[in-house]
Amino acid sequence: MNETKVLDKGFVRLVEHMGGDQGVVQAARVSYAGTTKGDEKDKKLIAYLLKHQHLTPFEHALWKFHVKCPIFVARQWFRHRFAAYNEVSFRYTQTKDDFYFPETWRAQDLKNKQGSVAAAQLDHAALSKAFRASVEQSFKAYEALIAAGVAREMARMALPVNLYTEFYWTVNARSLMNFLALRADGHAQLEIQAFAEALSASFRETAPWTYEAFLANVWKGSNARLDAEKEKACAASPA
Numbered sequence: 265m266n267e268t269k270v271l272d273k274g275f276v277r278l279v280e281h282m283g284g285d286q287g288v289v290q291a292a293r294v295s296y297a298g299t300t301k302g303d304e305k306d307k308k309l310i311a312y313l314l315k316h317q318h319l320t321p322f323e324h325a326l327w328k329f330h331v332k333c334p335i336f337v338a339r340q341w342f343r344h345r346f347a348a349y350n351e352v353s354f355r356y357t358q359t360k361d362d363f364y365f366p367e368t369w370r371a372q373d374l375k376n377k378q379g380s381v382a383a384a385q386l387d388h389a390a391l392s393k394a395f396r397a398s399v400e401q402s403f404k405a406y407e408a409l410i411a412a413g414v415a416r417e418m419a420r421m422a423l424p425v426n427l428y429t430e431f432y433w434t435v436n437a438r439s440l441m442n443f444l445a446l447r448a449d450g451h452a453q454l455e456i457q458a459f460a461e462a463l464s465a466s467f468r469e470t471a472p473w474t475y476e477a478f479l480a481n482v483w484k485g486s487n488a489r490l491d492a493e494k495e496k497a498c499a500a501s502p503a
Contacts, residue, residue, distance in 0.1 A: 449485030
């Protein structure tokens with residue numbers, strides 16, 4: 265399985281995929297009782313479909329990912345509802361000491377109430393020390409509740425949202441492109457951007473024509489890596 269490490273302890277692992285570029289082509293051409301017409305025409309078809317927003321054929325290419333990310337990232341992720349999710353349950357299992365600790369802290373963006381900005385002026389070492397102490401205290405409270413006989417479904421209330429969770433995510437190309445368009449963009453939180461970039465790498469490797477057409481015809485965001493890839497895609501994209 266293809267696995268990409270993300271943040272300090274997270275990952276995106278491609279479990280399996282189905283369809284890919286040819287799945288899109290076959291779904292599109294079935295309308296005319298047709299099949300493949302060779303690489304050049306098939307690639308142009310995919311670009312045409314995305315350019316003109318004929319999106320249902322992209323629902324026939326599927327990916328199943330195994331994801332490990334902090335809970336606060338997962339809660340943003342799960343807002344993308346056109347996909348299938350199965351997440352580890354801390355009602356059924358006792359969690360371990362597995363938390364996300366950022367390397368640096370960001371300040372509130374005064375222009376964008378939802379965003380953050382780099383902040384060299386912050387005392388990062390002191391902030392990290394205080395944050396780690398808070399997390400450790402929360403985990404001790406969780407363990408104490410479990411030891412006292414409290415049910416796991418209640419004891420988990422003591423846990424902070426930087427705890428890592430894991431889930432399986434099965435998504436089609438149409439929904440995956442929507443996810444990337446929103447979550448790889450520079451306006452998204454940096455932590456979920458990192459996961460979106462990892463997903464884009466699997467997308468590029470398993471459906472290169474669709475990924476190239478996505479960059480050339482759909483991607484409008486701001487992300488250094490995807491922007492660089494878009495320049496190449498636009499130069500190579502069929503008219």
